[in-house]
Amino acid sequence: MHEIAIKITINDEIIEKDIKANVLLIDFLRDELNLTGSHIGCDTSQCGACMILHNDKAIKACSILVAQLNGEKITTIENLQKDGVLHPMQEAFxxxxxxxxxxxxxxxxxxxxSLVKQNDKPNEDNIRKHLEGNLCRCTGYQNIVKSIEEGAIKMRESGDI
Ligand code: FES
Ligand code: FES
Structure with missing residues (x-):
């Protein structure tokens, strides 16, 4: 596989590298950059454990090549807190x-x-529909829904919308 030169901004840091054209973003984040907060929970693009933010939209890092994001800017879970202060959505969880x-x-x-960036007052139904691409084996989702409801309020209050 031939290599290509990529330049991508990850968590406010510009990364320039020659990489194989077929490298998945999730493998690049975890194996090359040691950003292991994005998880691999399936091999069928169903679980959503690998999600990262690109232009305020959640995308599955297991389903996109690094090369496809050349010149783009992304944010991973590691960069949500600032100076030790949790992001409002993290605080709500x-x-x-x-x-x-x-x-x-x-x-x-x-x-x-990502949902709150698109709809800053999501109701329970909006949240449950939006979470169709995220699987949880433990919680039964009720507290996740409550967390996102509160996260939306906190994001509005903090102006992070
Ligand atoms: S690892 Fe499951 S959707 Fe990406
Ligand atoms: S898989 Fe969601 S909390 Fe365990």
């Missing part, structure tokens, strides 16, 4: 016990932020 084992949580938080 903590307040509402929106996790148990935590495996799905990075993707849920990214997905929640």
């Amino acid at each position: 903590r307040n509402n016990h929106g996790l148990q084992c935590g495996f799905c949580t990075p993707g849920m938080i990214i997905s929640g932020i």
Whole structure:
């Protein structure tokens, strides 16, 4: 496989590298950059544990090549907190016990932020529909929904919408 030169901004840092054209973003993040907060929970693009933000939209890092994001800017779960202060959506998950084992949580938080960026007053139905691309084996979703409801309020209050 031939290599291509990529330039991509990840978590506000410009990364320039020669990489194989077939490298998946999730493998690049985890194996090359040691950004292991994005998880691999399936091999069928169904679980959403790998989600990252691109232009305020959640995308599945297991389903896109690094080369496809050449010149683009992305944010991973590692860059949501600032100076030790959690992102409002992270804070809401903590307040509402929106996790148990935590495996799905990075993707849920990214997905929640993405929803609020599109709809800053999501109701329960909006949230449940939006989470169709995120699977959780532990929680039964109730507290995740509550977390995103509170996260939306906190994001509005903080002006992060
Ligand atoms: S690892 Fe990406 S959807 Fe499951
Ligand atoms: S909290 Fe365990 S998979 Fe969601």
